[in-house]
Amino acid sequence: MNSALVESREWLLAQRWVLPVLILIGFGLAFAIPEYGWLNKYVQLVMMYVGINIILAVSLNLVNGYMGEFSLAHAGFMAVGAYTSALLTMKVLPVVAYPALFPLAILAGGLMAALFGLIVAVPSFKTRGDYLALITLAFLMIVKSLIENIDYIGGPRGIPGIRKLTTLPWVFFWVVVTVWVVRNFVYSKYGRGVLSIREDEIASDLMSVNTRRVKFLAFTVSSFFAGIAGGLFAHLLQFISPRVFDIIKSTDILIMVYLGGIASIGGSILGATVYTALLELLRPSTVAGMLSWLPDVVFEPLNQHFIQHLGVWRMVIMPLALVLVMIFWPRGIMGLREFRWFIPKRDLEAHRRVLDDEKKT
Amino acid sequence: MTLLAARNVKHYFGGLCAVADFNLDLQSGELMGVIGPNGAGKTTVFNLITGVYRASEGSIRFKGAELVGKTPHQITALRVGRTFQNIRLFRDLSVLDNVRIAHYAQADYSPLEALLQIGRYRREERRIIENSRRLLAIFHLEAYAGETAKNLPYGLQRRLEIARALAIGPELLLLDEPAAGMNPNEIDLLMEFILWIRQEFKLTILLIEHQMKLVMGICERIKVLDFGETIADGTPEQIQNHPKVLEAYLGEGPVG
Numbered sequence: 284m285n286s287a288l289v290e291s292r293e294w295l296l297a298q299r300w301v302l303p304v305l306i307l308i309g310f311g312l313a314f315a316i317p318e319y320g321w322l323n324k325y326v327q328l329v330m331m332y333v334g335i336n337i338i339l340a341v342s343l344n345l346v347n348g349y350m351g352e353f354s355l356a357h358a359g360f361m362a363v364g365a366y367t368s369a370l371l372t373m374k375v376l377p378v379v380a381y382p383a384l385f386p387l388a389i390l391a392g393g394l395m396a397a398l399f400g401l402i403v404a405v406p407s408f409k410t411r412g413d414y415l416a417l418i419t420l421a422f423l424m425i426v427k428s429l430i431e432n433i434d435y436i437g438g439p440r441g442i443p444g445i446r447k448l449t450t451l452p453w454v455f456f457w458v459v460v461t462v463w464v465v466r467n468f469v470y471s472k473y474g475r476g477v478l479s480i481r482e483d484e485i486a487s488d489l490m491s492v493n494t495r496r497v498k499f500l501a502f503t504v505s506s507f508f509a510g511i512a513g514g515l516f517a518h519l520l521q522f523i524s525p526r527v528f529d530i531i532k533s534t535d536i537l538i539m540v541y542l543g544g545i546a547s548i549g550g551s552i553l554g555a556t557v558y559t560a561l562l563e564l565l566r567p568s569t570v571a572g573m574l575s576w577l578p579d580v581v582f583e584p585l586n587q588h589f590i591q592h593l594g595v596w597r598m599v600i601m602p603l604a605l606v607l608v609m610i611f612w613p614r615g616i617m618g619l620r621e622f623r624w625f626i627p628k629r630d631l632e633a634h635r636r637v638l639d640d641e642k643k644t
Numbered sequence: 645m646t647l648l649a650a651r652n653v654k655h656y657f658g659g660l661c662a663v664a665d666f667n668l669d670l671q672s673g674e675l676m677g678v679i680g681p682n683g684a685g686k687t688t689v690f691n692l693i694t695g696v697y698r699a700s701e702g703s704i705r706f707k708g709a710e711l712v713g714k715t716p717h718q719i720t721a722l723r724v725g726r727t728f729q730n731i732r733l734f735r736d737l738s739v740l741d742n743v744r745i746a747h748y749a750q751a752d753y754s755p756l757e758a759l760l761q762i763g764r765y766r767r768e769e770r771r772i773i774e775n776s777r778r779l780l781a782i783f784h785l786e787a788y789a790g791e792t793a794k795n796l797p798y799g800l801q802r803r804l805e806i807a808r809a810l811a812i813g814p815e816l817l818l819l820d821e822p823a824a825g826m827n828p829n830e831i832d833l834l835m836e837f838i839l840w841i842r843q844e845f846k847l848t849i850l851l852i853e854h855q856m857k858l859v860m861g862i863c864e865r866i867k868v869l870d871f872g873e874t875i876a877d878g879t880p881e882q883i884q885n886h887p888k889v890l891e892a893y894l895g896e897g898p899v900g
Contacts, residue, residue, distance in 0.1 A: 471758035
C-alpha cells in the first residue's frame, strides 16, 4: 500500500463521526431496501440472517472469547427466546395489535433467555474449561428435550405458522443495540473483569474483581441477546422446532466467533457475515448459476456429480475451511483486536497519549 | 496499632500440615520479613491471609475484621494488596488494563450504568484512568501503557505487578519474593524502592524473601518458618544468631 492510502485510512479510522453516520445510513437502507425493492427478496432474507447471526456471534463472544470459557449452550438460549416470543405473538397478544407489540415479545424472549443464563452461570463458579463445556452441552440437551416433551408448545413437531414479523429495520435495530450494549459492557470494569478471568482467575479475584458477579453478568447479557436473536429468527423462519436449535446450531455460532476472532466485536461481525455469506454461496443453485458460463462438456458432469450434492459437500468444505483458518490464523481474523471505531475515545487516548507526548519533546 | 493479627492459624492439605499454629502481630507501618527453607509454608501463609485458602483453624484479623471465610476479592477490597512469587500478570492485556482491573472494587457504578453509559460510569472511568496513569508514571511504565504485558522485560513485569497491587489502594502490602531472579545491583535498587513506596503510600509491608541481603537489610522484624512451624521471631540481629535458624538452614549439630 502506498503511504497516501495508509494515511487516509488512518485518518478515517481516527474520525469518531464515521460510525454514527454509518449507522444512520444503515437505518436508512434498512427501511429503503424493502420499501423500494432495491434488492430481491432472497438477498434481503440473507441480509436478515446475517444480522441475526451477528447478534448471536457478538453475544457468544462475551463468554467464549472475552471470558475464555467454552459454552455450547447458545442455541439453547436461542430456543428459549424463540419459543417465548413465538408463543406470545401467537397465543397471548391480541391479534390486532401484533406489529406494535412485536418488539415487546422479542424483549420478553430475551429476558426469559437471560433468566436461563443465570442458571448456567451458577455452575461456572466452581467449574472451568472442559467441564463447564460439558455442563453447557447438558443444558442444551435439557432445553431440547423439555421442548420435545411439552405438548402445549408442539412437542417435537414444533410451532408452524408463526407470523412473519421480523423485518430488515428490526434486525438492524437489534444488531445496533447488541453491539452497543456489549461494547459498553466490555469497556467497563465488568468487561475488564471478564478479560482478567480469562487470563488468570485467581489473580483476578486477588485484584478485587468480584468474579462471581462478573460471570453472572457476562452469562446474563450473552444469553439475553441469544434470546433476542432466537425471537427474530422464529419470526423470520415462521417455523420453529426443537431440531432447529440443536448442537449444529451452537457449532455454527462457535465457528463464526472463532473465525472472526476471540474477544473482538468487530471480529464477530466479520465472522458472522463471512460465514453466512459463504454458506449461501455454496448452495447448488447459486454455484450452478455462477458456473453456467462453462462449456457444457465441463459443466454437465460437474453439475451432476458435485454441484447438485453441495448440500452434503458443504458439511465437508466448511469444517475444512475452519481447520485451515485455525492453523494459519489461530486467533481468527481479528483475535484480541478491535475496530478503532468501537473503542471508546477515552480508552484510545489513555493507551496512547504518552507516546504522542514523547514524540513532541 | 495492630493492623494484622493471626491467632493459632493452622492449615492442612489433606493430612499434610502446611501451617501449624501460626501467630502474627503486624503493627501499622511495620516492615516485616518471612523467611524459611523451600516448602516451609510461607506462600501458604500469604494465601491464607488473602483468602485463596481458607484456614482450617484459627483466626486472622485485619483492622479488627475477621478474614477467615471471606473471599479473596472481599479481602482485597479491605485494602490488602499482594504480588506473586511467579509473576501473575494478565499477560495478554495492556499494561494500562492490568492496573485498571485492580480498580474494580473502587469503581463506584452499577452494571446498568455501565451498559447504558449513564450516571457515575463516565466520571469513575475517567478517575480510574487518571489514577492508573499516575501509578504507571511513578513506576516509569508510562511509555508502555499500550504495550501487552507479556512483552515487557522481566524486571518491568515485576514492577508492573507492584504497581497493580498498589492500584487497589492497599494499607497492607504482601510481597512474595520480590527479588526473585534479580542480580545484587538490582536487589540494592529494589531495597531502596521498597522503602520508598512504604513511605510514599503509607504501607505496612509483609514480605517473603530468600535473598538474605534484602531481608536483613530492610526488615525491622523477621519471622522464620520451617515445616509449617514458626521457629524464630525477632530483629535481624537476633535471627542471624538464632541456633534454630542456623539448624534449619545449615543442618543439625556443630560442624567439626
